[in-house]
Amino acid sequence: MAWKRLLLVFGIGAPLIAVLAFGFTRDPREIPSPLIGRQAPPFAVRLADGRALALADLRGRVVFLNFWASWCPPCRAEARALEASWRRHRDQDVVFLGVNMQDREDAAREFLREFGITYANGLDGGNRIAIDYGVWGIPETFILDRNGRITYKHIGALGAETIHAKLEEALRGEVSRREGKGDYRSIR
Amino acid sequence: MVLAGLVLLAPAAGAGGEDIEEQLRAVASGLRCPVCQNLSVADSTSELALEMRTLIRDQLRAGKRPDEIRAYFVSKYGEWILLSPTPRGVGLLVWVLPGLGMLAGLGGATWALRRWTRRSTPRPDAPVHGATLARIRTAVAGGDLSGPLSAEELRHVEALQELELDHRAGKLSDHDYAELRALYEARAAAALNSSEMPRPTAQPDRVLVVDRVPRRLGPTPRHWRWVAGGVFLVGFGMAVGIFLSGAVRAREDGGSITGDPLVGTGDAGAREDSLDLRTLLERGRRALEAQDLRRAIDLFTRALERDPEEPTAHASLGLILLRGGHPNRALKAFDRALARAPSLPQALWGKGLVLHESLGRTAEAIRTWETLLAQDLSREDRERVTAMVAEARARIAGGTAPAENVAPVTR
Incomplete structure (x- = not known):
């Protein structure tokens, strides 16, 4: 009788508790992207300065693709780091491209002015590009290698060090195994 | 262009319009809205869900099948996007486990019930030994018995005689009579047996009968356990209900869905009016640590209402401003x-x-941090500051980019 009870507790109870405990270690809101290591979805976008840009035109260069909105605090927090990184890497076969989403155009332009952003920024009116990249939190950043393959994805605010390290990896064609995570991000 | 497309499609779609809306609902209600807490794309009012619905509608109009559209979203967001996971791999568990659990539960319940019924209700007609029965019947018929009857045995015999009379007088149906007679005879046999128990000639089957009959008459001693168990379960259920409903509150913008007793946060506004400055600062510090910036701002602003020059509040707000991208105000x-x-x-x-x-202004930064290093700091903080100073020096020397580190220093 006693061993039956033991079996009941350890055979059923312990695995059940283990499963629940495992559940607590995971963030149910985390959406792991299936896109890392795959070819980046192509798109064409209207830039804030009126020009049009297709992703295919950037083939042969490493692309730093950043989805942002003017209302999102982590986007503000990373804006200066992004601009500084762009200035640092612009001579290196690296292109920075911002994609503004879920936003008003005037607010987006004001944001670009406020932070003195000099790299190209597209306006994704219908959020189609964002959905195509499986974007759910803002900001999200994708780094593409010279062949247009996604080598890294970061969700949340980015720091200059990470940008630098990941761009170097992409220049060497290395794919990160996992996506990165900033300590805070906005969703709407 | 889009409008023109719609106009062109409209007559063709005509009858199919309703069909498309229906398909749209079917697809959207199976997709999880990426920015909401467990709402489907069909139910969510978020901008992203709205765009997704538009996208699905466009795709349906373009002739895509619902499963193709679903596959598109899975290829972008992963299996996560499906509200019901595909029955493959780990996802299969989700489909199979509830069924298995239910079967196991039903099986367990049946097994337990059968065990309980077997234990608690003894067979109503405990076998009465033939010889005993014969003695009783003789006594009822008024015949002689081998020994004198005790008062209890006599009572049983009289009851049986009365039953017989009632039956003969037609007051009892045959069925009732047979049933009652069996019952009375069993009792009489029990009485007879118990009076004979001490005798050395007692036969094994008598022990059996004696063993069974009292069990049927008195409640089993385990009953109180079931009562206690029931009371405990009801109490536990009520406690869980009260605690959970108290702990979960409506999600406000950017807020947490849990609060109150379980995590010690929650309805802040109501109670914080009466807090003193130290408590406000302490709670603000905790909110800042928990990344609850909105609450932290609120608490530190309140602290500044008490003391407009409170240094900790100013410093904490500065850190928040810095993170929000307002360096000058910070x-x-x-x-x-x-x-x-x-x-x-x-x-x-x-x-x-x-x-x-x-x-x-890196040179000034280094001077500031050196003042900080002169303070009494924890080892961890000291290392961090030292590293930052070293990095800043290197930057002045070589012009490298700054590192990102905006965590507050805590003593």
């Missing part, structure tokens, strides 16, 4: 904090960060 806040408390570590750390990272 710097002002740090300076205000330092005006009152020139050696406040938080303010010195934050001021250094602003100067170094956002304003490019």
Whole structure:
């Protein structure tokens, strides 16, 4: 009788508790992207300065693709780091491209002015590009290698060090195994 | 262009329009909205869900099949996007386990019930030994018995005689009579047996009968356990209900869905009016640590209402401003904090960060951090500051980019 009870507790109870405990270690809101290591979805976008840009035109260069909105605090927090990184890497076969989403155009332009952003920024009116990249939190950043393959994805605010390290990896064609995570991000 | 497309499609779609809406609902209600808490794309009012619905509608109009559209979303967001996972791999467990669990539960319940019924209700007609029965019947018929009857045995015999009379007088149906007679005879046999128990000639089957009959008459001694168990379960259920409903509150913008007793946060506004300055600062610090910036701002602003020059509040707000991308306002806040408390570590750390990272005044940043290093710091904080100073020096020397580190220094 006693061993039956033991079996009941350890055979059923312990695995059940283990499963629940495992559940607590995971963030149910985390959406792991299936896109890392795959070819980046192509798109064409209207830039804030009126020009049009297709992703295919950037083939042969490493692309730093950043989805942002003017209302999102982590986007503000990373804006200066992004601009500084762009200035640092612009001579290196690296292109920075911002994609503004879920936003008003005037607010987006004001944001670009406020932070003195000099790299190209597209306006994704219908959020189609964002959905195509499986974007759910803002900001999200994708780094593409010279062949247009996604080598890294970061969700949340980015720091200059990470940008630098990941761009170097992409220049060497290395794919990160996992996506990165900033300590805070906005969703709407 | 899009409008023209719609106009062209409209007559063709005509009858199919309703069909498309239906398909749209079917697809959207199976997709999880990426930015909501467990709402489907069909139910969510978020902008992203709205765009997704538009996208699905466009795809359906373009002739895509619902499973193709679903596959498209899975290829972008992963299996996560499906509200019901595909029955493959780990996902299969979700489909199979509930069924298995239900079967196991039903099986267990049946097994337990059968065990209980077997134990608690003894067979109503405990076998009465033939010889005993014969003795009773003789007694009822008025015949002689081998020994004198005790008062109890006599009572049983009389009851049986009365039953017989009632039956003969037609007051009882045959069925009732047979049933009652069996019952009375069993009792009489039990009485007879128990009076005979001490005798050395007792036969094994008598022990059996004696063993069974009292069990049927008195309640089993385990009943109180079931009662206690039931009371405990009801109490536990009520406690869980009350605690959970108290702990979960409606999600406000950016807020947490849990609060109150379980995590010690929650309805802040109501109680914080009466808090003193120290409690406000302490709670603000905790909110800042928990990344609950909105609450932290609220608490520190309240602290400043009590004491407009409170240095910790200014320094903490400065750190929040810095993270929000407002370096100039952050710097002002740090300076205000330092005006009152020139050696406040938080303010010195934050001021250094602003100067170094956002304003490019690295030399000043190094001076600020050196003041900080002169303070009594924890080993961890000291290492972090030292590393930042070293990095800033290297930057001045070689012009490298700044590192990102906006965590508050805590003592």
